[in-house]
Amino acid sequence: MTSTPDNDGHARVDDDPISAGTKVGFGVAGALAVLVVALVISGAGHSSTSTSAGTATTTTASGTTVPTATGPGVVHVTLSDTQGLDAPMKLIADKSTVPAGKISFVIKNTGTIEHELVVLKLTGSQTWNTLPITDAGDPPAPVTSGANKVSEANDVADTGTNLKPGETRTLAATLAAGNYALVCNIAKHYGLDMRAGLTVS
Secondary structure (H helix, E strand, C coil): CCEEECCCCCCCEEEECCHHHHHHHHHHHHHHHHHHHHHHHHHHCCEEEEEECCCEEEECCCCEEEEECCCEEEEEEEEECCCCHHEEEEECCCCCCEEEEEEEEEEECCCCECCEEEEECCCCCCCCCCCCCEECCCCCCCCCCCCCCECCEEEEEECCCEEECCCCCEEEEEEEEEEEECCCCCCCCCHHEEEEEEEEC
């Protein structure tokens, strides 16, 4: 407790029991508490989780879950184009060989139009980059003219619906040993280079 003179010279008692140093300490503690709350809130908008299988996902503030899986049984596939059907396209897989069993394809469409992924089991002398373009329609069927797709008779897995530009999706498949073609079989896309090979051993 301290006293200070007032305007008429009388002593005035300061009955505030909290010292100036203590008040500063409270102020610092309050600021730290606000900072901690802000960090917790910002961290809540972007979180990562993982499973025992080694598959991870990242959840953004909007609630969208983006797969970030890694491992020998995970294949990242990029579907891309720069001008739609007016320029070459690409289907790029980050692995060409994987072990037999459960495979996760993490597919991202970085192009300007919709794409898909179809996994085809190759038979006999078939090779992934020379499949005959003999079909058309949805589902693809053989035609005598106007063919713009390859046959999907040996389709073992596919995305079902197309991926919109910017979309990422995970496709799970159990693959036996053998050779496979990864293709986008939307009309004309295979012919514009949307294909890659995959060996399962």
